[in-house]
Amino acid sequence: MLKTLWDGFRLRCPNCGQGHISEGLVSVRQQCEVCGVYFERKSGESAGASIIWISILPFLALALFFVLEFSAPDLPLAVKLSVPLVALIVVGVALYRNVRGLWIAIVHLTDGLKGDDA
Numbered sequence: 861m862l863k864t865l866w867d868g869f870r871l872r873c874p875n876c877g878q879g880h881i882s883e884g885l886v887s888v889r890q891q892c893e894v895c896g897v898y899f900e901r902k903s904g905e906s907a908g909a910s911i912i913w914i915s916i917l918p919f920l921a922l923a924l925f926f927v928l929e930f931s932a933p934d935l936p937l938a939v940k941l942s943v944p945l946v947a948l949i950v951v952g953v954a955l956y957r958n959v960r961g962l963w964i965a966i967v968h969l970t971d972g973l974k975g976d977d978a
């Protein structure tokens with residue numbers, strides 16, 4: 861199970877572990893080029909990934925704020941607020957594909973990914 865989740869996070873097909881989930885920097889392939897399973901059968905299926913990611917990001921930014929607050933209390937408040945905000949945006953965009961891959965792996969684990977024959 862952890863290998864399947866890890867495969868999804870590193871944008872490998874959770875079914876075969878060889879195909880690529882992502883296509884380019886932003887988009888997700890419709891189907892695995894190796895085993896043929898569909899990553900998203902219906903549009904909007906990855907909404908769960910977006911909701912989870914958007915829910916987690918503010919907590920990460922808050923944790924970073926407190927790390928800055930306790931490790932460098934003399935920093936100006938504007939810096940302590942802007943660093944987590946910028947990190948939230950950068951990390952949110954940079955890891956969004958990986959979170960979608962993780963979501964695809966979760967869908968696979970719940971028996972959701974199928975090929976043309978299913």
Ligand SMILES: [Zn+2]
Pocket residue numbers: 873874875876877878879892893894895896897
């Ligand atoms: Zn595959």
